[in-house]
Amino acid sequence: MTQLVTGDEIRAIEAYTITDGALSAEVLTERAAMAALNVLAAGHFDLSKVLVLAGLGGNGADGIALARLLHQAHIPVTLQFVGNLKRANQAVLNQLKAANAAGVSRSEKSDFKEPSLIVDAIFGAGLNKDLPEGLQKMVKAANHIDNTVVALDLPTGIDADTGEVRGAALNAKATIAFGFEKAGCARGQGKKMAGRVMTQNIGLITPTDFTFSIQ
């Protein structure tokens, strides 16, 4: 039986890993990107033209790191930042610096029919309100096109705890869950939108006395 976690629980486990485990968020982000690379490179996805959509928080940092690793593995990849760069967190800015230094190609606006695979790294477990109008439009447009979306951690727009759609949500063929599957991928609409959930170990340290609310 897969252990499910809520958004608060994954944040508590990540915080414990960083403070008591002395592993940095940067290490966890790189571990997440490498785990995602392994899944994508396992042969079940067409990597002939990958588009990574990255947001302004931790999920975006994972996606930008993954774009860099794909590029360095000579996989054709384009990175599109989604959101207001001025509001991006430091992890995202650092990952963008590394991606640019590595020569990852960027796009401002993409035709979602073009890519053989779209990686959704816009929002993950930190989604806390409905998507902004503009993003809802983009998500709905992307859902109308016959393409393959792989979501990092959760499909953008799905609430990590309830699985509710927050305005709009990307329809993913598969979701790569970091550390633990989020409850939102096993409940409500989230169960459908997440597609096949593949939980990957990223080296999180769970406190020995941690009690999971979902048994």
Ligand SMILES: NC(=O)C1=CN([C@@H]2O[C@H](COP(=O)(O)OP(=O)(O)OC[C@H]3O[C@@H](n4cnc5c(N)ncnc54)[C@H](O)[C@@H]3O)[C@@H](O)[C@H]2O)[C@H](O)CC1
């Ligand atoms: N924390 C860690 O050590 C690791 C996290 N991982 C990845 O990080 C995300 C969670 O990151 P977080 O920054 O908490 O949230 P998101 O990236 O999902 O969201 C970004 C940011 O956006 C704001 N926001 C939330 N909802 C909305 C909205 N509807 N409209 C606009 N803005 C919104 C909010 O401030 C969020 O903080 C997790 O899923 C993992 O992918 C690493 O994988 C491991 C280390």
Ligand SMILES: [K+]
């Ligand atoms: K996502």
